[in-house]
Amino acid sequence: MRLIINGETRELEGIESIKDMLDSLGVDHQTVAVMVNGEIIGRADFVSRPVQDHDAIEIVRFVGGG
Amino acid sequence: MSGVLQVGSYTFHSRLIVGTGKYASNEIMREAIGESGTELVTVALRRVNLNNPGEPSLLDFIPDNVRILPNTAGCHTTEEALNVARLAKAAGIGTLVKLEIIGDQDLLWPDPVATLEATKILVQEGFTVMVYTTPDPVLAKYLDQAGAHAIMPLGSPIGSGQGVLDVEAIQRFKHRVSVPVIVDAGIGSPQDASLAMETGADGVLINTAIAHAKDPSLMARAMKLAVEAGRLGFEAGRMPKRQQAEASSPTAGMVGR
Numbered sequence: 001m002r003l004i005i006n007g008e009t010r011e012l013e014g015i016e017s018i019k020d021m022l023d024s025l026g027v028d029h030q031t032v033a034v035m036v037n038g039e040i041i042g043r044a045d046f047v048s049r050p051v052q053d054h055d056a057i058e059i060v061r062f063v064g065g066g
Numbered sequence: 067m068s069g070v071l072q073v074g075s076y077t078f079h080s081r082l083i084v085g086t087g088k089y090a091s092n093e094i095m096r097e098a099i100g101e102s103g104t105e106l107v108t109v110a111l112r113r114v115n116l117n118n119p120g121e122p123s124l125l126d127f128i129p130d131n132v133r134i135l136p137n138t139a140g141c142h143t144t145e146e147a148l149n150v151a152r153l154a155k156a157a158g159i160g161t162l163v164k165l166e167i168i169g170d171q172d173l174l175w176p177d178p179v180a181t182l183e184a185t186k187i188l189v190q191e192g193f194t195v196m197v198y199t200t201p202d203p204v205l206a207k208y209l210d211q212a213g214a215h216a217i218m219p220l221g222s223p224i225g226s227g228q229g230v231l232d233v234e235a236i237q238r239f240k241h242r243v244s245v246p247v248i249v250d251a252g253i254g255s256p257q258d259a260s261l262a263m264e265t266g267a268d269g270v271l272i273n274t275a276i277a278h279a280k281d282p283s284l285m286a287r288a289m290k291l292a293v294e295a296g297r298l299g300f301e302a303g304r305m306p307k308r309q310q311a312e313a314s315s316p317t318a319g320m321v322g323r
Binding site: 007 | 087119120157225251
């Protein structure tokens with residue numbers, strides 16, 4: 001499946017949900033927020049929310065800032 | 067510390083808010099936060115680096131008793147800021163947000179129109195909104211009416227260390243708004259922080275002045291004491307200024323006179 005993640009095109013195989021995608025990328029679920037095609041997905045929905053070919057996904061986390 | 071800082075339903079026993087940007091390392095930041103005595107630190111929201119997804123989370127370096135205040139730094143439009151605020155809320159750390167929408171990149175000066183618009187929407191969506199704004203008293207009234215939970219005028223441009231250029235603005239704000247007034251941006255040294263507090267600010271937000279000090283932990287402690295001293299000075303009520311001297315020692319009973 002081809003996804004656009006944080007502006008980069010990524011080929012990920014064998015994934016169905018946001019949880020699968022995060023696992024495949026090696027990203028810790030606890031510290032991120034996710035947006036799919038402009039829609040914010042709550043952490044509780046990571047398992048149930050499917051991802052589809054060509055979805056545009058943003059995965060963000062907290063960093064230092066003022 | 068005298069009194070508490072109340073922002074919406076959140077209570078803080080320190081009037082110093084600390085930013086988490088620009089530290090040489092997460093460890094140095096953690097130590098400085100500890101020394102500052104703060105109970106609230108700002109953080110930014112950025113894309114995960116997909117080439118290094120396992121890097122340690124900033125949140126692991128923030129003490130348990132310290133609450134997180136996500137900012138919308140870097141946003142230039144209402145839509146961008148709303149998106150970042152909503153994403154931060156989705157990350158599950160509460161309803162606090164520091165709203166910051168920039169209208170001039172060189173000065174990092176807030177865009178007053180977009181800021182007011184976003185404040186209204188975020189308040190309606192249930193956020194606890196702390197608004198970074200210009201030192202404009204009329205805008206402050208509008209932000210207050212829009213339901214902002216704290217109003218944060220800049221002292222001088224972000225990261226400039228120029229101090230509070232218009233100290234009177236703090237009093238103008240205090241006379242016109244019902245929520246805490248927190249001086250955000252420009253504080254460069256303990257005297258700046260103390261002056262802001264002594265003038266009546268309910269709190270100050272400091273990042274660069276601590277992070278870029280030669281010894282961030284020591285500066286964090288200095289800022290803690292400066293904020294406390296300034297606040298106590300404000301509550302104590304300073305003496306009136308006079309044009310001429312007034313002797314502190316008795317003028318009667320001088321020897322040989």
